[in-house]
Amino acid sequence: MLNKIIICEKEYSIDEKITNILDVLVHIKTTSNNSLAFKYGCKSGVCGSCAVRVDGVEQLACCSTISLGTTIVEPLKNLEVIRDLVVDDRNIKNRLLQSKANLETKSTNEVTQNDVDKIDLQSNCILCNSCYSSCPVYEVNKDFIGPFALTRAYRYLEDNKESSTKSKLDAIQTNGVWDCTLCGACSLVCPASIDIKNDIMKLQNLSVQNGYKNPTFSNSSDDMFGGFDSGADFGFNPNGF
Ligand code: SF4
Ligand code: SF4
Numbered sequence: 621m622l623n624k625i626i627i628c629e630k631e632y633s634i635d636e637k638i639t640n641i642l643d644v645l646v647h648i649k650t651t652s653n654n655s656l657a658f659k660y661g662c663k664s665g666v667c668g669s670c671a672v673r674v675d676g677v678e679q680l681a682c683c684s685t686i687s688l689g690t691t692i693v694e695p696l697k698n699l700e701v702i703r704d705l706v707v708d709d710r711n712i713k714n715r716l717l718q719s720k721a722n723l724e725t726k727s728t729n730e731v732t733q734n735d736v737d738k739i740d741l742q743s744n745c746i747l748c749n750s751c752y753s754s755c756p757v758y759e760v761n762k763d764f765i766g767p768f769a770l771t772r773a774y775r776y777l778e779d780n781k782e783s784s785t786k787s788k789l790d791a792i793q794t795n796g797v798w799d800c801t802l803c804g805a806c807s808l809v810c811p812a813s814i815d816i817k818n819d820i821m822k823l824q825n826l827s828v829q830n831g832y833k834n835p836t837f838s839n840s841s842d843d844m845f846g847g848f849d850s851g852a853d854f855g856f857n858p859n860g861f
Contacts, residue, residue, distance in 0.1 A: 622634060675687060678696065720784075767806035767820075
């Protein structure tokens with residue numbers, strides 16, 4: 621028996637014994653189309669390099685199986701396709717720099733196991749880019765810092781070794797935490813089970829606690845509420861405007 625698979629709009633028939641999507645890609649490349657371009661590394665869901673869309677949903681090719689009927693495999697969305705299933709993720713790596721998601725100023729705080737556990741899940745990101753492919757905000761605004769750069773910013777803000785929290789919070793105010801619609805699409809596709817949406821909500825809370833405002837509310841006129849106090853003056857603005 622043969623299964624059907626469409627890869628980048630080209631149809632192939634595959635022996636039903638080969639069910640793993642990455643095995644299918646390797647089989648096609650070695651038997652019928654040696655120009656097919658795709659990336660892979662560890663073959664065990666750890667390196668994040670083989671992420672593609674299977675039937676419209678972001679998945680690691682090495683961890684997904686062919687579906688009944690016809691399976692459609694496409695490159696990740698919202699990234700420029702270099703060839704076939706290989707995409708250019710340089711813009712996303714730049715968003716990571718923009719979010720300052722790294723250790724800036726090392727504190728002398730003692731780090732307990734409890735501190736490590738608090739950011740353990742966020743540290744498991746495998747940089748697969750699936751969350752950016754699923755994000756409707758990144759789809760329309762390539763300057764949006766985006767899911768994994770924000771979840772990583774949260775990881776460093778909660779890191780007891782980091783003492784530059786102000787500069788990190790500053791970095792994620794524009795095209796950052798307030799632009800997320802909290803739709804949760806990123807959390808649904810994350811192969812590391814990171815609840816990115818939840819981390820972004822926590823970043824919004826941390827921002828408010830530190831005096832930042834949601835620009836949607838701070839720019840709205842009280843008049844539209846007929847003189848009712850909309851809460852636009854809640855907190856203080858550390859940027860002074
Ligand atoms: S929750 Fe925010 S970051 Fe995640 S996909 Fe939705 S808009 Fe994008
Ligand atoms: S947060 Fe999850 S989906 Fe996004 S890059 Fe990291 S592992 Fe992939």
